[in-house]
Amino acid sequence: MNLSFFDQFMSPTLMGVSLILMALIFPLLLFPNPTNKWLGNRLSSLQLWFSHSFIKQLMIPLNINGHKWSLLLISLMILIMSINLLGLLPYTFTPTTQLSLNLGLAMPLWLATVLVGLRNQPTTALGHLLPEGTPTLLIPILIIIETISLFIQPLALGVRLTANLTAGHLLIQLMSTAVFVLLPLMPTTAMLAMMILFLLTLLEIAVAMIQAFVFVLLLSLYLQENV
Template identity: 50%
Template sequence: MTMNMFEQFMSPELLMIPTATLSMLIPALLIHHKPKLLGNRTTTAITLFLKMVMMNMTNQLTPNGQKWCKMLMGLLFMILLSNLLGLLPYTFTSTSQLSMNMAMAIPLWMATIITGMTKKPSATLAHMLPEGSPTPLIPFMIIIETISLLMRPLALGVRLTANITAGHLLMTMVSTATLNFISTHITMGTMTWLLLFLLSLLELAVACIQAYVFVLLIILYLQENT
């Protein structure tokens, strides 16, 4: 009997206790750091990666915005490792859950808004009305910009969830077809296996890109409010 494709997104349980929390904490456990005088290859690679990301993503932030760098880099690592670990067999992808992604998106979005309202309220409120708007359209422009602002956290969470979920479903369907063809039609089985291999490489790229996009959008929202 073929397993329901959506069962892979259900939270695993052990003795009737959900273990999704452990899956979310695994990326933090993988980063083990001890103070040393000399770094090893892992710490050197992580340091170079952090320098490259911070130069490209946070270089245009104001000094107040750059105070968020540690939290943003930690968020990037957590989403990246969660996406990559979810590609392994028999694992639970925590970033495929809309509840987790919204729990990250809403507080961060709200924090950027609160920062803007406390640091420079006039400039933050000015984003609600584009410059040069016709006077009769001002109320409608304010309503449209307000709705656009409120949709930002929803877009953050849904984008990450949809991309991770769609990729895993596609890999499940292709792998099921490969198992069915491999014993009946060698040529079709080989072609679907090649497609599955290419799709796995694509999902590796998507896992990295979606982590980058999530943090980049938070940085853009922060740049508007600092």
């Protein structure tokens, strides 16, 4: 039975029960919990250093009201990054290749930033729909354009993450298939393709981390406009 390249993006099931929830929860079990000891191990220290550096960089443009989101943003960053990296392992499933999941993360968080802006500073939040100094004739058109761009923001968040991960997984599968096919026929070409596959895997590891960072960074930028 020949499988399609897109079968890897199907949600795995066990006796008719979807395992996507298990795929979402399992990465969280890999991170150590903080203890009451004065000194932790190297993994805990590395995790604490990464969280502190990331949140410090992320909170610089935000005012004091936006700092309340720090725990949510770092948790989201670690969740997406761990899911993306674990999805690169053989015989695994990457939940973030599903557009429904990414939109499920993007839509409520984006809507929360918009509602925060409308509640705390409604004049400023609505003022983003109309730039200062706009000619009178262009006011209706600009309001429509800015409103459309506002509602496209969560769609852009979800589609960007889905497209980058899906394209990377397809490239890796295509290159690995080429290596297996060319190995008995043209060993030299197969070795060259294997080197390209290794470099592509390193690139996908970087993409998995960068896309998680970009997702949270864009969310913080949306928050910056509303706090």
